[in-house]
Amino acid sequence: MITLDGKHGWVISYTNKHNISGKVVEEINNGDWTFCTSIKPEWDVDKLTLNINDQGYRGGVLCRNGMHSGIFNVLWPSDDGKEWLRFIKGEIWYDTPEGETKIAVLETRVGGGGWIDIMLSYNRKEKTLVLETREELQENWNTQGVKIDGEIIDYSGSHVWIGCANAFASCPEPQFYQGHIRCLGVFNSVLTEEYRDKFYKEYKDFRGIAKYFRGHAHKRQVYNFEAMKPLAFTNFKTSTPYKAFDFSGNGNHPIIYKREWGVY
Amino acid sequence: MSEKKQSQAVKVKNELSIENQHFVKTKQKLDKIGPGMCLAKWTQTTLHLQTGHNHSCHHPRTHKMDLKEIARNPSALHNTRYKKQRRKEMLNGKRPTECDYCWNVEDNSDRFSDRVFKSQESWSLPHYDEIVNSDWREDFNPRYVEVAFSNACNFKCSYCAPAFSTQWTEEIQNHGAYPTTDEFNSFKYNKLEDKMPIPHREANPYKDAFWKWWPDLYQDLHTFRITGGEPLLAQDTFKVMDYILEHPNPNKNLQLAINSNLGGPKQLIDKFIEKIQRLEDEERVREFIVFTSVESWGAQAEYIRHGLDFNYFWDNMNLILEKCNRTNVTIMSTYNALSVPNYHKLIKGVYDMKTKFGSSDRYWKSALFLDSSYLRYPTHQTVQVLPKEWDSYILKHAQYVDYMGVPLFDHNYIGYSDIEIQKIKRIYDWKTAEWDGKEQQVKEHRYNFGKFFQEHDKRRGTDFCKTFPELAEFYRKCLEIRL
Numbered sequence: 001m002i003t004l005d006g007k008h009g010w011v012i013s014y015t016n017k018h019n020i021s022g023k024v025v026e027e028i029n030n031g032d033w034t035f036c037t038s039i040k041p042e043w044d045v046d047k048l049t050l051n052i053n054d055q056g057y058r059g060g061v062l063c064r065n066g067m068h069s070g071i072f073n074v075l076w077p078s079d080d081g082k083e084w085l086r087f088i089k090g091e092i093w094y095d096t097p098e099g100e101t102k103i104a105v106l107e108t109r110v111g112g113g114g115w116i117d118i119m120l121s122y123n124r125k126e127k128t129l130v131l132e133t134r135e136e137l138q139e140n141w142n143t144q145g146v147k148i149d150g151e152i153i154d155y156s157g158s159h160v161w162i163g164c165a166n167a168f169a170s171c172p173e174p175q176f177y178q179g180h181i182r183c184l185g186v187f188n189s190v191l192t193e194e195y196r197d198k199f200y201k202e203y204k205d206f207r208g209i210a211k212y213f214r215g216h217a218h219k220r221q222v223y224n225f226e227a228m229k230p231l232a233f234t235n236f237k238t239s240t241p242y243k244a245f246d247f248s249g250n251g252n253h254p255i256i257y258k259r260e261w262g263v264y
Numbered sequence: 265m266s267e268k269k270q271s272q273a274v275k276v277k278n279e280l281s282i283e284n285q286h287f288v289k290t291k292q293k294l295d296k297i298g299p300g301m302c303l304a305k306w307t308q309t310t311l312h313l314q315t316g317h318n319h320s321c322h323h324p325r326t327h328k329m330d331l332k333e334i335a336r337n338p339s340a341l342h343n344t345r346y347k348k349q350r351r352k353e354m355l356n357g358k359r360p361t362e363c364d365y366c367w368n369v370e371d372n373s374d375r376f377s378d379r380v381f382k383s384q385e386s387w388s389l390p391h392y393d394e395i396v397n398s399d400w401r402e403d404f405n406p407r408y409v410e411v412a413f414s415n416a417c418n419f420k421c422s423y424c425a426p427a428f429s430t431q432w433t434e435e436i437q438n439h440g441a442y443p444t445t446d447e448f449n450s451f452k453y454n455k456l457e458d459k460m461p462i463p464h465r466e467a468n469p470y471k472d473a474f475w476k477w478w479p480d481l482y483q484d485l486h487t488f489r490i491t492g493g494e495p496l497l498a499q500d501t502f503k504v505m506d507y508i509l510e511h512p513n514p515n516k517n518l519q520l521a522i523n524s525n526l527g528g529p530k531q532l533i534d535k536f537i538e539k540i541q542r543l544e545d546e547e548r549v550r551e552f553i554v555f556t557s558v559e560s561w562g563a564q565a566e567y568i569r570h571g572l573d574f575n576y577f578w579d580n581m582n583l584i585l586e587k588c589n590r591t592n593v594t595i596m597s598t599y600n601a602l603s604v605p606n607y608h609k610l611i612k613g614v615y616d617m618k619t620k621f622g623s624s625d626r627y628w629k630s631a632l633f634l635d636s637s638y639l640r641y642p643t644h645q646t647v648q649v650l651p652k653e654w655d656s657y658i659l660k661h662a663q664y665v666d667y668m669g670v671p672l673f674d675h676n677y678i679g680y681s682d683i684e685i686q687k688i689k690r691i692y693d694w695k696t697a698e699w700d701g702k703e704q705q706v707k708e709h710r711y712n713f714g715k716f717f718q719e720h721d722k723r724r725g726t727d728f729c730k731t732f733p734e735l736a737e738f739y740r741k742c743l744e745i746r747l
Binding site: 016018019020021022209212213240241242243245246249250251253255256 | 608612656657659660662663664666667668669670671677679682685686689692
C-alpha cells in the first residue's frame with residue numbers, strides 16, 4: 001500500500017529508457033485495456049485542497065496524461081450545499097465523426113469511507129468504456145458502461161500516472177490524489193468477471209523476489225495472469241524507496257515522482 | 265543500403281554528432297594523423313609478466329617481449345620493437361592489421377570504435393601533441409598500466425586457464441586437457457603461442473625488468489592496476505603498495521586498482537586492508553579500487569569459481585568497505601550459463617551492500633559496483649548454450665537491476681547506475697542475437713558443456729546436478745548429443 005499526500009505521484013513510463021520492458025504500457029493504445037486498482041481516498045474536505053474552481057476536489061487515481069483520462073475520485077458539494085458528495089469517475093477523451101473532441105464520463109456515488117475496488121476497461125472493437133466499482137463489505141459490483149461515438153484521441157507517448165493525473169511541473173492541473181492505494185493492474189485486455197475476481201482475490205499475494213525468480217519460474221507466469229495480458233501489476237509490498245516491483249514480468253516498475261523533479 | 269537502413273544510419277550518426285561532440289572532435293584529431301591513429305598504442309599497456317606477453321589495448325592479440333631488449337631497456341616491456349612498428353604504421357596513415365576489431369566497427373557501422381574512446385580518455389588525450397610530434401622509435405611511458413606479476417592463484421575458476429592460475433596448471437599437468445572438441449585448456453595452445461607461464465617461484469626476467477623500470481614509470485602513471493593470478497599471493501603486489509607508502513614524494517594523482525578474489529588467507533586480507541587504510545589516510549593515491557569477481561550466489565558461485573568460499577568472500581568484501589571508507593569495490597562478473605539461475609540473489613546482495621556502505625566520502629558514491637560482462641570463452645560455458653526459455657530470465661535480471669536503479673532525477677539516492685543496467689541488457693541482446701550457423705555452433709558448444717562438466721565433476725568431486733537442479737535436465741540432454 002502507498003499513501004499519497006497530495007504532493008507527489010507515481011508513474012509508469014510509456015516506454016523503458018533501457019529498452020528492457022517485455023511489453024511496454026503503451027501497448028494499450030493498440031488494443032483493449034483494463035485499469036484495476038483499490039483505493040481508500042481521503043474524503044475529509046478540510047484535509048483536501050479544492051482544485052476545481054475552488055468548489056470541489058478531484059484526484060487522479062490511475063490516469064494517462066495528455067487530455068487527462070482514467071480513474072478519478074471527486075468530492076463535490078450537493079446542490080443545496082449541505083453535504084459533500086463522493087464520486088469515482090472513469091473518463092476518456094475521444095474524437096467524434098464530426099471532428100469534435102468530447103469526453104465520455106462514467107461516475108458512481110460512493111457511500112462509505114472504506115476501501116473501493118475499481119476497474120475501468122475499454123473494448124476497442126465494441127467501443128465501450130465500462131466502470132466497475134465495489135465498496136468495502138459490498139458483495140456485488142456496480143457496473144456502468146457507455147458506447148463511444150468516435151475514436152479515442154491519440155495517447156501515444158502518455159505515461160500511466162498513479163496518484164495524480166500528471167505530475168510534470170509543466171502541467172497546470174496535476175490533480176494530486178490524497179489517500180491510500182493498495183494495488184494496481186494495467187492489462188492489455190478487457191478482464192472478464194472471472195479474471196477480475198482472480199485479480200482482486202490474488203493481488204495481496206504479490207510479494208517476494210524469491211518466488212518471482214524461483215527455479216523454473218521462467219517456464220510459467222508466477223501469478224498465472226498470462227491470459228489477462230498483463231502489462232504491469234503491483235501491490236507496492238515489494239519496493240525500494242523509489243520503485244514498486246512490477247510482477248507482470250514486463251519490468252514496468254512504477255516510479256515515485258515528485259513535482260519538483262520537473263520533466264521526466 | 266536500403267533507404268530505411270540509410271535513414272537509420274543518418275539518424276544514428278546525427279545522434280552521435282549531437283550527443284558526443286567530444287568524441288567527434290577526438291576522432292577528427294586522430295584522423296588528421298591517419299585513419300589508423302590510436303593513442304592507446306602509446307598510453308596503455310597490459311603486461312603479462314608470467315608469460316612475457318603484452319599488448320596495448322585489449323583487442324589486439326598479445327605479443328612476446330624480447331629478453332635482450334628488456335635487458336637493455338626495461339621500458340621495452342611496453343615499448344617493444346614490434347609495437348613501435350605498429351606505431352610507425354599509425355603515424356604514417358596506415359591501419360595496423362592487429363587492430364582489426366576497430367576497423368570492423370568503423371567499416372560496418374556509424375559507431376565510434378574503441379580507438380576513439382580510448383584516445384579520448386583522460387590518460388590519453390592530454391598526450392596527443394607529445395605523441396604525434398614524436399618519432400616512432402621513441403620510448404613512451406604509458407599512463408594506464410595493467411600488470412600481472414604471476415599466475416599464482418588459489419582458485420581454478422571453470423572458465424579460467426593455466427596462464428592465469430597455478431591450480432589450473434597443476435590440474436592440466438596431472439589430468440591433461442578436458443575432453444571437449446577443442447581440448448579445453450590443453451597446454452598445446454600455451455606452447456603454440458609461447459605462453460607457458462613461468463612458475464612463480466622461479467626467476468622471472470620480465471618481473472626483474474619491471475622493477476628496474478618502475479621508479480621511472482611510477483611518477484608518470486595515471487592508473488595502475490594489478491591483475492593475476494591472485495595478486496594477494498604475489499609479494500610484488502605488497503611491494504608496490506609499500507613503495508607508494510614509503511615514497512617521499514608520492515604520485516598523488518594515481519588511481520591504484522588491485523584485483524583480488526578475496527579468498528586468500530586471512531592474514532593476507534588483513535595486511536591488504538591495513539595498507540589500503542594507510543594509503544587512504546596518508547592521501548598517497550587519488551583513488552583506490554578493489555576489483556573482485558563473482559558470478560552467482562552461494563553454492564552455485566562456489567561451483568563456478570572452484571576454491572571460493574562464498575561466505576568468506578562476502579565477509580571480506582564487507583570488511584574492506586567497512587574499514588576503508590574511501591575505497592570502492594567493483595565486482596567484475598563474468599556472466600555465464602551457470603550464472604542465470606541465481607544471479608538475482610547476487611543483484612540483491614550487491615544492492616544491500618550499496619545501501620549499507622554508500623557514502624559521498626568515497627570517490628564514487630556507490631561503494632560497490634556490479635560490472636556484468638558476458639563470458640565469450642570458453643564457448644561451452646557462455647549463455648549461448650542455454651535453451652531459449654532462459655532468455656526471459658536474463659531480461660528479468662536486467663529488469664530487476666532497473667527496479668533497484670537510481671532514478672536519473674535524484675542523485676542523492678544510492679542504487680544501480682544506468683551502466684550497470686545496460687550491461688545486463690547487453691547480455692540479453694547478445695543471447696537473443698541470431699547469426700548464420702548459430703544453431704550448429706551451439707550444438708557443438710552444448711556437447712562440450714556436457715563433456716566439460718562431466719569431467720569437472722569426476723576430477724574435482726563436484727556434483728553439477730545437485731548444485732544446479734535448474735539446469736540438470738539441460739545438462740543430461742547435453743550429454744546425449746552426438747556430433
